[in-house]
Amino acid sequence: MEMNEVIIDENLKESIDLWTFMLPIxxxxxxxxxxxxxxxxxxxxxxxxxxxxxxxxxxxxxxxxxxxxxxxxxxxxxxxxxxxxxxxxxxxxxxxxxxxxxxxxxxxxxxxxxxxxxxxxxxxxxxxxxxxxxxxxxxxxxxxxxxxxxxxxxxxxxxxxxxxxxxxxxxxxTNGFPLEYDQSAMIKNQRMKAMLQWIHLHYGENIRLDDIAKAGQLSRSECCRYFKRTLKMTPLQYVTDYRIQKSVTLLQQPESNVTDVAYQVGFNSTSYFIDQFRKAMNMTPLRYKKSKLERLID
The missing domain is CATH 2.60.120.280 (Regulatory protein AraC)
Known part of the structure; x- marks a missing residue:
């Protein structure tokens, strides 16, 4: 089976509904x-x-x-x-x-x-x-x-x-891994997931650093450290990247247009959306949309 798409819900959890009939794998x-x-x-x-x-x-x-x-x-x-x-x-x-x-x-x-x-x-x-x-x-x-x-x-x-x-x-x-159970590590993982989940639920809205930090029950500075350690980027950079990810899906819909998609995923400027999309995808949103439509026609 060839599967190249990961279906992820708002909690960042992969949704798997292709289990075999008799075996849950x-x-x-x-x-x-x-x-x-x-x-x-x-x-x-x-x-x-x-x-x-x-x-x-x-x-x-x-x-x-x-x-x-x-x-x-x-x-x-x-x-x-x-x-x-x-x-x-x-x-x-x-x-x-x-x-x-x-x-x-x-x-x-x-x-x-x-x-x-x-x-x-x-x-x-x-x-x-x-x-x-x-x-x-x-x-x-x-x-x-x-x-x-x-x-x-x-x-x-x-x-x-x-x-x-x-x-x-x-x-x-049987490799004999020395197992550890660190409560602080568990909490850190839970907080990171909570902040990412909040972003995935609210990406279409105006998002501030304070909002993200609050979702993880952290200060602004500690929130930034979490993102730097885990994702090697700032929280607001992740927001922009996630908005681009969501826009890619929307642009593939035949009836969509660049301006509507920009506002739908949380950008308050079409020109800024185009600039960020070009940096992430090495093409403009319109070029991307046309390329996908051309493939459908072919």
Missing amino acids: ISHRTTIRKNIHGYMPLHWHDELQFVVIIQGEARFQVNEEAIIVQEGDGLFINSGCLHMVEDGNGSNCVYICLNVPAQSIISRELYTAYVAPYVQATNLPYVLIPSSEMWGQNIIEATLNIHQCLEEQPPYYEMDITTKLTVIWKSLI
Whole structure:
């Protein structure tokens, strides 16, 4: 299955409604540059995520950390962690992504002992999975096999997938990660999500720094530090970027026009919207709209 769009709700949570009929998992192939924004925007989900890069190079950000994943290697992203991904060095990166609810990775009877401690740990937002090591090979091969099983659905494939999920999880946790549970880290993650959620709900309105800081129960200065650490930009820069993201979708509607879209996403000046759109997308909103319409006609 090819899936290049991430459906994200106002809470920044990825909406997944493509679960298999008998197994609560999803696996898809994604070409990063085919996403509507040219990258996978910031989001999170409850499910555990296993990624295998099958072409090129990917630049991930998970919470505050940046990770480069090379072709052939993989990445585990823990439940509830904010993350985004960009194509690395114009490599036209393609990856396989497997999302699994934590409660489904192994049997329910073993969840408390072997899964919950890792999901709840605050020092395990991600694990780089190297193909050069045996445990990494096991995870990568099992992830690719699950993807193939879901695509081809041979007899008894559900049982095969259940077995491979156990292999994946055992290969991951037998590395002996020292687990930590930092309450302040949990609170910081919750505050960051709260501020981003507020922006996603109010992006079409006049937004002040005070409003964003209040959503995270922070001072203005601490709010700016949160955004600098996590997103490497100011809160108001993120607002502008998010407004551009929303405008891209609206511009693809045949009846839309640039001025209406500008005001709809929160810009109070059409010329400023055009300027910011050009900086982000390397073309004007009108050129972008025409290019999308031309593709529809073709």
